[in-house]
Amino acid sequence: MNASAGPKAPGGADDATTSDSASMPRSGRKVTTSNRQSPRKSGDERWKELLDVSARMFADRGYAATSLQHIADELGMLKGSLYYYIKTKDDLLYEVIRGVYWEGVANFRRITTGPGDAVDRLEHAIQGHVRYLIDNITATTVFLHEFDQLSPGRREELSALGYTEQLRDLIRAGQAEGSIRPEIDASMAALAVLGATNWIYRWYRDPGSRGPDEIGRQFSDIFVSGLVSPSRKA
């Protein structure tokens, strides 16, 4: 366990749009900026803004502690106007998670089924996953921390073609081709890799000290060295 790095970064320190929210008292109401009231804002823009604000507030305060009223206040909207876009708070959580999930899974699949032997692909998959996670730290935080708050049917839908299975299959392919050690339990190894990389959302704050490339290189080095077969090394 890792208490000193425990609290998740409020909204992700690399995301400039979170800075005013992070310094805002939890019960505070933000002054609505004038551009938010622009009559020229289309429905699509408003929807995107709703998702961005929801993601940020869910990441900052937690899903359970954020009400639709909080979100409406933050957007300078009446709460009733939210029902033009969604029916329940669960709808917002689902939309935030769905977006970052499917894109991430698709990126991951391009790498795990791409060129190279299994060890090359493992290396690139870890580096790509770290990069994607940090590039999308706010939505990723919501996904990783609040997934179990989704309604059961939606959890099931998003679990269909997951990261774990892709990674497990890649490791098994490496064992079949001889590039990964046969004594490794592929499911356990997949969970170790995903645990190490997913946990980044709990400690990643200061991109100045160690950025995604450096973290990705270190993590992929550790896991590749830990899993590779001695015969491939030679």
Next chain:
Amino acid sequence: MNASAGPKAPGGADDATTSDSASMPRSGRKVTTSNRQSPRKSGDERWKELLDVSARMFADRGYAATSLQHIADELGMLKGSLYYYIKTKDDLLYEVIRGVYWEGVANFRRITTGPGDAVDRLEHAIQGHVRYLIDNITATTVFLHEFDQLSPGRREELSALGYTEQLRDLIRAGQAEGSIRPEIDASMAALAVLGATNWIYRWYRDPGSRGPDEIGRQFSDIFVSGLVSPSRKA
């Protein structure tokens, strides 16, 4: 990310006391069992029971969604009687986390400062951490998932002598003695190990399939192989 293994096990599937709560509707009120009303129950027993019930409810529903009223109902107490033990809900969260945290850190320290070279100690520390985490899965889940809900002063207190620092120092000691590869970033490696092991609370459900010893062996094998210096291996 790992959506298929995403939802935390409700209270930990290995903990028989959680099964009735897990099947209870969220809004339901549990029938109080007769032994809970025993007049012979001492204040110490009641306090322990209060902590156990709080840990289980925080792990099941999440801290923000659990009220003092929910906890009093579950215990068959009046909410007002809780104030004999605590002042705020934060007090309960703190007591649940503090207990599992200090004992875990102390166990970890006995290993990281114990006998053997740094690689031996790393191996034992990973196995011991996995074992401790799973043996205390309910309180551990609360610690790992709800740490950032603690008040800032308490977060700071519990971060003072953390796992990350112990592990980083152990890895640096291994680099100094030549048993761990010099190109490893000790802080990154510590975070990788803790991420992989801490993440167990998100997927650990069925102790029948792979128990703590098997998980500990697999994880320590991967990280030891990933970090050890080739000269020590030879």
